[in-house]
Structures are given as structure tokens and as C-alpha cells.
Amino acid sequence: xxxxxxxxxxxxxxxxxxxxxxxxxxxxxxxxxxxxxxxxxxxxxxxxxxxxxxxxxxxxxxxxxxxxxxxxxxxxxxxxxxxxxxxxxxxxxxxxxxxxxxxxxxxxxxxxxxxxxxxxxxxxxxxxxxxxxxxxxxxxxxxxxxxxxxxxxxxxxxxxxxxxxxxxxxxxxxxxxxxxxxxxxxxxxxxxxxxxxxxxxxxxxxxxxxxxxxxxxxxxxxxxxxxxxxxxxxxxxxxxxxxxxxxxxxxxxxxxxxxxxxxxxxxxxxxxxxxxxxxxxxxxxxxxxxxxxxxxxxxxxxxxxxxxxxxxxxxxxxxxxxxxxxxxxxxxxxxxxxxxxxxxxxxxxxxxxxxxxxxxxxxxxxxxxxxxxxxxxxxxxxxxxxxxxxxxxxxxxxxxxxxxxxxxxxxxxxxxxxxxxxxxxxxxxxx
Numbered sequence: 001x002x003x004x005x006x007x008x009x010x011x012x013x014x015x016x017x018x019x020x021x022x023x024x025x026x027x028x029x030x031x032x033x034x035x036x037x038x039x040x041x042x043x044x045x046x047x048x049x050x051x052x053x054x055x056x057x058x059x060x061x062x063x064x065x066x067x068x069x070x071x072x073x074x075x076x077x078x079x080x081x082x083x084x085x086x087x088x089x090x091x092x093x094x095x096x097x098x099x100x101x102x103x104x105x106x107x108x109x110x111x112x113x114x115x116x117x118x119x120x121x122x123x124x125x126x127x128x129x130x131x132x133x134x135x136x137x138x139x140x141x142x143x144x145x146x147x148x149x150x151x152x153x154x155x156x157x158x159x160x161x162x163x164x165x166x167x168x169x170x171x172x173x174x175x176x177x178x179x180x181x182x183x184x185x186x187x188x189x190x191x192x193x194x195x196x197x198x199x200x201x202x203x204x205x206x207x208x209x210x211x212x213x214x215x216x217x218x219x220x221x222x223x224x225x226x227x228x229x230x231x232x233x234x235x236x237x238x239x240x241x242x243x244x245x246x247x248x249x250x251x252x253x254x255x256x257x258x259x260x261x262x263x264x265x266x267x268x269x270x271x272x273x274x275x276x277x278x279x280x281x282x283x284x285x286x287x288x289x290x291x292x293x294x295x296x297x298x299x300x301x302x303x304x305x306x307x308x309x310x311x312x313x314x315x316x317x318x319x320x321x322x323x324x325x326x327x328x329x330x331x332x333x334x335x336x337x338x339x340x341x342x343x344x345x346x347x348x349x350x351x352x353x354x355x356x357x358x359x360x361x362x363x364x365x366x367x368x369x370x371x372x373x374x375x376x377x378x379x380x381x382x383x384x385x386x387x388x389x390x391x392x393x394x395x396x397x398x399x400x401x402x403x404x405x406x407x408x409x410x411x412x413x414x415x416x417x418x419x420x421x422x423x424x425x426x427x428x429x430x431x
Contacts, residue, residue, distance in 0.1 A: 058217050259294055
């Protein structure tokens with residue numbers, strides 16, 4: 001502001017909005033003071049630059065997020081004289097555009113998403129200002145779901161991908177393992193948006209449980225715990241006897257007593273068990289082998305094989321079973337062999353005796369037909385054969401048609417089929 005030399009003129013070089021107000025001038029002479037009537041100076045300005053404001057929202061860069069169902073208030077604050085005019089441009093046509101510096105939306109929903117613009121104008125200054133604001137409506141989050149793998153999983157032989165399925169695109173995702181935040185590694189790899197988890201080289205302790213959590217600044221929701229179904233094993237096979245928990249390699253049991261053998265192996269799914277006996281083709285299926293009454297034939301080495309049809313693995317173990325109790329000094333096999341040998345000797349002896357008896361009887365019949373007249377003679381005491389000799393002596397030597405000296409009495413020794421004994425026949429030199 002500048003005053004003229006005589007003080008009668010006030011010049012405002014650059015008018016500012018702060019120059020507006022009431023001005024008066026005074027004149028002084030001979031101890032008298034006179035004041036002019038007040039004069040009001042009005043300065044028009046604005047509207048100033050402004051930003052749209054949104055209550056109950058969170059700014060994410062150029063976007064403001066609001067929670068679905070909440071009440072939001074849009075407002076414009078700017079300096080202007082005279083007061084400006086407001087024109088709103090909405091992303092939807094459900095309500096007429098407001099003309100005030102602020103307005104509310106009750107129960108905001110996804111249809112209210114978009115960019116809101118406000119034009120502020122001053123008719124005196126002919127200045128226009130435009131502000132804009134984009135909002136995103138965050139839905140109330142619902143529980144996500146972990147999509148399981150479709151393949152059979154095998155320990156050390158598979159990799160698996162788990163997906164956190166949620167309809168909320170703008171929600172963040174957090175994975176939890178056994179209730180704790182999952183830490184990514186070379187073994188556990190997360191995708192860029194955290195919605196997929198890849199487990200490389202499955203291990204037995206990778207079964208979980210797994211959870212995924214979706215969240216935004218206004219709400220969050222967590223999935224149900226999920227466990228991986230993994231096949232593994234069978235591990236080492238152990239054999240126990242009876243109710244004793246300890247592993248056995250040799251079992252002794254009394255003759256005619258019962259014996260229970262149990263096979264066990266860690267496996268998922270449960271292993272299939274088969275029992276075999278050394279040098280036997282019989283196979284018993286089942287985890288438990290029960291022998292009700294032990295015999296000597298039950299002695300030997302029993303093998304148990306555990307197999308998993310999904311991992312295609314099998315493990316085996318064996319146990320030696322010894323039967324104790326009173327027994328012959330010979331083994332059962334030796335006793336059986338001796339008995340069979342004795343029976344064979346008896347059968348051979350009987351057959352040979354019958355053959356010899358029949359042959360001599362036929363020979364005697366032929367000789368009798370050729371020489372029907374025979375004279376009986378009483379044998380000497382030295383040559384007499386016992387009449388009651390048993391047929392068990394069929395293998396003894398038999399003599400017939402002994403050569404006789406010329407002109408002397410001949411002797412024949414014949415076998416009597418009726419009495420099962422030998423008889424001596426005497427004959428003269430002629431016949």
C-alpha cells in the first residue's frame with residue numbers, strides 16, 4: 001500500500017484477499033479531527049485448489065477403500081469469495097447429483113464403486129476447480145477354502161500345490177501351518193499373490209494342518225484346517241510274540257501249546273501283511289498268525305512281509321520258532337523214513353515168499369503128473385524137518401530133485417502147501 005505525498009490518496013498495488021475490509025480516512029486541522037464514512041473493500045478470490053475428502057475410508061494410493069455396508073461422506077473444502085458453486089459427477093445414476101459441498105451415501109455397496117468428481121466454480125472470478133476421488137468397496141470377507149490336490153501323494157516322490165480359493169479379489173492372503181504364520185523357503189514356495197502354496201519333495205511332516213486367511217483393513221476370515229493325505233511306508237517290520245511288546249527273533253514254545261505272532265509296520269495307508277514258513281508254499285494273510293496246537297512240523301523260520309499298494313514298497317522280517325518237549329532222539333522225518341522202509345521190506349518179503357511157494361507147487365504138480373506112482377519111505381531122524389515150522393521162514397533155502405547115485409534109493413525134498421512144511425520122498429532106482 002502507498003500513500004500520496006499529501007496523504008489524500010491510498011494506492012493498493014497488488015490486491016490480496018486480506019486487503020478486503022472497511023477503510024476510513026481522517027482530516028486534522030487546528031486541533032480538530034474529522035473522519036469519513038467507512039468504505040468496505042470487497043476482494044473476490046477463489047476457489048482455491050482442493051482435494052475431495054472421504055470419511056471412514058482408508059487411502060491406498062489414489063484409491064480409497066471403504067467397507068461394504070458402511071456410511072461414507074464426501075466433502076470439498078476450499079476458499080472462495082463469493083461462495084462457489086458445486087457440481088458433482090457420480091459413477092452411477094441412481095441419485096441426482098448433489099449441489100452442496102458434501103453429501104453422504106448410506107450402506108455403501110459394490111455398485112457405488114468408481115470415481116467421484118466435483119467441479120467448483122466462482123462466477124465473480126470465473127475460476128473453475130475440479131477434484132476427483134476413486135473408491136473401492138471392500139466386501140465383508142467370507143471364509144476361504146483350500147483346494148486339495150487331485151493326485152495320490154507319495155512321500156519323497158511328489159510335489160503338491162495348494163490354492164486358497166476366495167471370491168474377494170482385493171483381499172490379502174496369509175498362510176498358516178500348525179497355527180503359525182508359514183515361513184516361505186525352498187521347500188515351501190508361495191506365489192506372487194500368496195494365493196498358491198507349492199510344497200516340493202513331500203515329507204512325512206508336511207501333512208499339516210494348513211490354513212489360509214484372507215484379510216483387508218476392515219475384516220478378515222480364515223479357512224477350515226486342511227490336512228494332506230500322504231502315502232508312505234511301510235517302515236521297518238517288527239515281529240512280536242503274544243502280548244509282549246518287545247521285538248523277537250527266536251521263539252520257543254511247548255509242544256501242543258498255542259502260539260501267536262504279530263507283525264507291525266508304520267505305513268499309510270495301513271500295510272497288507274503275509275506270513276510264510278520256510279520250505280512251505282502256504283501263505284497266511286493277516287497281521288496276526290495264530291497256531292492253536294504246536295507240532296514238530298511247525299518248527300522253522302517264519303517270514304512276515306508288509307506291503308503298501310500305493311507306494312509299491314515292501315519290507316520283511318523273520319522269526320525262528322522252536323518247539324520244545326518230549327520227543328524221540330530221531331527227527332520226525334527220520335522216524336517216518338524208517339517206518340516206510342520197514343513196511344517196504346515186509347511187503348517185499350511177503351511177495352517173494354508167495355512167488356516161491358507158487359513156483360514150487362507148480363513144479364511139484366508137473367513132476368507128479370510125469371511119475372504118478374511114488375513110494376513113501378520113512379525119513380531118518382537126521383533128515384526129518386519139523387512139521388510146525390512157521391511160514392515166516394519163506395526166505396530159507398529149498399531143495400528139490402537132489403541128484404542120486406545110480407542103483408541107489410533116491411530122495412526128494414518137497415514143500416507141502418497145505419501144511420506149509422517140507423517132506424522127504426524116497427524112490428527106487430527104477431522110478
